[in-house]
Amino acid sequence: MMLQYRDLAKLRTKKIVFEDVIAARDSATLEHLKELSSKRRVIEESINQTSHITEAIAREISGGLTSRCEQERLRLEQYIPLLENFIFHADLISSSNQMVQWTSQLKIRWSSATSSSSFFDLRGPKFFQINNLRFELVMIHFLYGATLRERALEFLSTDLKQSAFIFREASGVFHYLAHEVIPSLQLPIPAERPSEASSALCAAMSFICLAEAQAVYTRRAEEKGNTGFSVLAKLHYGVVELLNDATSAIQSRTGEGKTISSRFLEFISSCKALHELRSKKHLAEGLRNDGQVGVSVGVLCEALISSKKKTPGEESWKACFKNETEIAANTLRKFEHENEFVWQEKIPYVDELPSPQGIKIVEIVPYKPKKWERELAFKL
Numbered sequence: 001m002m003l004q005y006r007d008l009a010k011l012r013t014k015k016i017v018f019e020d021v022i023a024a025r026d027s028a029t030l031e032h033l034k035e036l037s038s039k040r041r042v043i044e045e046s047i048n049q050t051s052h053i054t055e056a057i058a059r060e061i062s063g064g065l066t067s068r069c070e071q072e073r074l075r076l077e078q079y080i081p082l083l084e085n086f087i088f089h090a091d092l093i094s095s096s097n098q099m100v101q102w103t104s105q106l107k108i109r110w111s112s113a114t115s116s117s118s119f120f121d122l123r124g125p126k127f128f129q130i131n132n133l134r135f136e137l138v139m140i141h142f143l144y145g146a147t148l149r150e151r152a153l154e155f156l157s158t159d160l161k162q163s164a165f166i167f168r169e170a171s172g173v174f175h176y177l178a179h180e181v182i183p184s185l186q187l188p189i190p191a192e193r194p195s196e197a198s199s200a201l202c203a204a205m206s207f208i209c210l211a212e213a214q215a216v217y218t219r220r221a222e223e224k225g226n227t228g229f230s231v232l233a234k235l236h237y238g239v240v241e242l243l244n245d246a247t248s249a250i251q252s253r254t255g256e257g258k259t260i261s262s263r264f265l266e267f268i269s270s271c272k273a274l275h276e277l278r279s280k281k282h283l284a285e286g287l288r289n290d291g292q293v294g295v296s297v298g299v300l301c302e303a304l305i306s307s308k309k310k311t312p313g314e315e316s317w318k319a320c321f322k323n324e325t326e327i328a329a330n331t332l333r334k335f336e337h338e339n340e341f342v343w344q345e346k347i348p349y350v351d352e353l354p355s356p357q358g359i360k361i362v363e364i365v366p367y368k369p370k371k372w373e374r375e376l377a378f379k380l
Helices: 027-047 055-061 068-092 097-106 133-156 160-186 199-224 229-249 262-289 294-310 317-345
Strands: none
Touching: 027 133, 027 317, 068 133, 068 294, 133 160, 133 199, 160 199, 199 229, 199 262, 262 294, 262 317, 294 317
């Protein structure tokens, strides 16, 4: 069982009608702007939950796709190339006062699912407005990465190999955001912005998706039952190391990490603690099989004491923790009984215990945005 954080795709946005603001010089440009607005409107209605389309019609429009995440992925993949093309041509005249004015009139507004300052009141979610076309590009790509991650979670119960692959795809999208799109956001950018528009969160999300992919591969290895305890211990600790990379990505960007919600940060720390416990459990089992029963008892005792200090507050995560600690505690009782009545080995002090070692077996699937080149002309 994996801990799950399923709020990333719960973004909201305000309506944008490009052709109402941008003056096209020719009919082809006008049609492109209308298509851009049309594709975005479908996404708006879907994430804002204002669509009146039935499930049957949505399935028909998407070519028979039954998964809501797959339908959303298709919508995004139809919109992103149009947006990329529009921004490319807008950049050619970005220095003109007219384009600056148009961008301001578009009123690009998005809510946040991870910001500490993102609150809900009677009027609904808080919206952030940034008059920058790349803000739209950032948020739509974040939604795309979050949608891929949701699809990977859907596959956990049916196809672990496919789940891990899609997690790696999502990692590639977040890596692209952190290293390509967000650095291109031109100043001035308001200090108050959604954390989704920070390189800190996107870099962290890339590592988190990789960690989730490795966790899936590790679960698959455990279910097959043909992987040694030592390797399983290293795989679980590789998950811990990837999550440490995520934490470092947040902490290394001065100020950006402060905008991220405490619940999201607790999710990272809880996942680290859970996989560290699993790693030490497998390490102890391997040591016991190698005849080091006393050392295995020491490793499990230390692991359980450490994990109890890191129990999360959220009920679903707490239940997963409880289940895992009970398994480890039962294993410890078995080893203690064996050591007491058979081996009578000395249990080492904490500083004498072996430390887990990690291996990382996953890499991102590089994200390559599809290009859709159409000539656009604006009336300046």
